[in-house]
Amino acid sequence: MKKENIRLTQAQYDALVLRRKQIIEEERPRIAEQIDIARGFGDLSENAEYHAAKEEQGLLEAEFQTIERQLKFAQIIKHSGNNDVIELGHLVSIESLNGDGNNFSFTLIGQDGDGEKEVDIASKLGAAVLGKKVNDVISYEANEVSLGILKFKVVQIQ
Incomplete structure (x- = not known):
């Protein structure tokens, strides 16, 4: 088992x-x-x-x-204290590259994130940011089909 x-x-x-x-x-x-x-x-x-x-x-x-x-x-899961690569427990700031220029910040967690202040690693966004570095561009397909592919740039890792 x-x-x-x-x-x-x-x-x-x-x-x-x-x-x-x-x-x-x-x-x-x-x-x-x-x-x-x-x-x-x-x-x-x-x-x-x-x-x-x-x-x-x-x-x-x-x-x-x-x-x-x-x-x-x-x-x-405890992040290593290294803020070079996104790990669980990090506070992540991303900037939208979808034309609206919005910034979002959230904590990457293991499960049951609220989707706003906390993002679950099993979610599309969580899986996309895990292991990324500042200035990396991430993209993933939105849950809502009309939104298409969403793109973000990692701005800060804390």
Whole structure:
């Protein structure tokens, strides 16, 4: 069986640990109490409060299992301190070469980036910038077909 690696920055790992603790210490007890209260409302087959609490419990447990898997297979990536080549954890500034001259800055992360301040290496942009240097030109096909090929120049790596 192939070992799974989930590449995370230290900040992402710490956020997962914090969320896991919150689920164990706060969310699970809260939902358990809601289920106990709802059981007191009578017939469970027609008890909307009970079914809502059980559904919330199921969603929370699915989130918890995902976090457990991510923590189990986490590979914490730290950039080397060298700002010559883009690595995970770097703050990257790029300039659009698509005629609008817009500049964008984001942190390159291992997964689950928000697409604005954080970009996931599995995304088209993340994969395109990984390993690039200042003044390198990158291009990739936009998700929106009408935008075509997007081109950017790496302006700064921090």
